[in-house]
Amino acid sequence: MTFRLYDSATHEVRDFVPLVEGKASLYVCGLTPQSEPHVGHLRSGVNFDVLQRWLRHSGYQVTFIRNITDIDDKILAKSAEQRRPWYNLAYDVQRSVTHAYELLNVAPPTYEPLATGHIPEMVELIAELVERGHAYQAPDGSGDVYFDVRSWKPYGELTGQAVEDMEAAADADPRGKRDPRDFALWKGRKDSEPATASWPSPWGRGRPGWHIECSAMAGKYLGPAFDIHGGGLDLRFPHHENEQAQSRAAGRDFASYWMHNAWITTAGEKMSKSLGNSLTIPAVLERFRGIELRYYLVSTHYRSHVEFSFDALEEAAVGFARIEGFLERAGAAGAGVVPDEFAAAMDDDLGTPAAVAVLHETVREGNRKLAAGESAAAEAAAVTAMLDVLGLDPADPAWGGSGDGDGKAAAAVGALVAGLLEQRAAARAAKDWARADEIRDQLKAAGIELEDTPDGPKWSLA
Structure with missing residues (x-):
């Protein structure tokens, strides 16, 4: 195209x-x-x-x-x-x-x-x-x-x-x-x-x-x-x-x-200095990693206005943690070929929202395979390729200097937990109750308390 x-x-x-x-x-x-x-x-x-x-x-x-x-x-x-x-x-x-x-x-x-x-x-x-x-x-x-x-x-x-x-x-x-x-x-x-x-x-x-x-x-x-x-x-x-x-x-x-x-x-x-409502980069990066802020900016089409809020940035950070969690569990995989749907979205006036949707769909499919005990190497390679195009590959050395050690550790924990919760949701959807309970036990053994609520599972450090 x-x-x-x-x-x-x-x-x-x-x-x-x-x-x-x-x-x-x-x-x-x-x-x-x-x-x-x-x-x-x-x-x-x-x-x-x-x-x-x-x-x-x-x-x-x-x-x-x-x-x-x-x-x-x-x-x-x-x-x-x-x-x-x-x-x-x-x-x-x-x-x-x-x-x-x-x-x-x-x-x-x-x-x-x-x-x-x-x-x-x-x-x-x-x-x-x-x-x-x-x-x-x-x-x-x-x-x-x-x-x-x-x-x-x-x-x-x-x-x-x-x-x-x-x-x-x-x-x-x-x-x-x-x-x-x-x-x-x-x-x-x-x-x-x-x-x-x-x-x-x-x-x-x-x-x-x-x-x-x-x-x-x-x-x-x-x-x-x-x-x-x-x-x-x-x-x-x-x-x-x-x-x-x-x-x-x-x-x-x-x-x-x-x-x-x-x-x-x-x-x-x-957003401008003259209006007094600016948010400087150092101030934002005290609360979020650079890769999360970039993901937030990339997820919206370049021609669409963005109403900035820390709540929206928090949601973006959680969404990106799911991607990181999948890559962590899927294991190392070299960059593959971007899916045709991703390429079509990018070729359509740099349609990053649709491209990010393809990215998440690939992650969901990879998590489904992992939950079923199958290899998700192909999905991991495709995800890595898409992230590279968007400048969001966590393995890119450029991200090595963003954020302090505590912030990186917290982000890594969040990514792993988000990925396990997706696997648990997939297991529950497949009525594989034994696998779902096993994941809950894994989280508990790691010091993470899990609570199922009408709005979805909530977790906290014990």
Whole structure:
């Protein structure tokens, strides 16, 4: 089956046809390192990590670029508040972001460029837009350079908006603009900003606007045209709309497909620092393992909004413990081939919920075989293969450093108990009362008290 994906530009599920056969090029907007990453930030990283894993599993040679916006208005404002150099703040937070990715087994991209390392490419692209008549220097002496949205007739095509219906761009003083919707490509240095946050250009010292950064970095590493551009849903407008407009106005085809992951919300609102409802990764990982948090994020389709709660995360942890318990009892098994149903789900716009359902069905079948005294090696191999695609294989060395020893031990106990309870349920369903009692006795001998309730068996350490 051909991999199909929902293209945010056309609002259609389309067959993935790469520009170069057998290769896939992917650009994802990374984080702006201004404050410690929270669960909402990490969703994009996990979702597009699953995408690159599936593309590679499907035989594509993947070039994956994920940038870091390490110069930005917010970084300058935060650093001023904290009375520290802006580059120190950006670097410090960047390290936190990288560590958070590692804790959730997000594989590194092919390359992770810094915006500050690509100022020449940005200046070159801006100059090209000025020469083509799509950008102009503000006449107010500020040194700002703007993209002229009226000069590019297709402007608004990504999000299906007319210029007249758009709000004015909020990134600069409107006095120097021809149209309030024009957006900054270059920002002239202000006396209130540190000298280190500016670079020379034909328009005077300054720094790049946000949108031009990604266009220049994508072009540097993927060329004028590439396959997939991804990022959070909140980036569609204005960031991605402006990226596409300036790139195509400069004669570059840019992205063939657009993929956007939905938000993680709390109390119905997008999780963000500004709302004060963020949940930092270290705080969450004090209660749950990284592999459990990743499983929680992977189990929901990337285009579905997630209302975060610790109760839901607890349920996900219990569900993942069943998978771990099965693998522990089934014994070592090399990775096999993913089931056809799993592959079909993943090929259908990265349908991870249906793929996870196949995973659990395979675990149930494996537990049934174990309860009947049969080998479940084939099921264990298939489960391992599916977990590998999802970045959830417990045997992956990447998980070796997540959580403390006590947390790992508790997770291991939970996984084993969950697996034995599934075997007991299968035995009871088959009216094999002797086997069911044997499992209860095994648990009791291990110091685990079992209570059958209308809601299912409950267990606790004696």
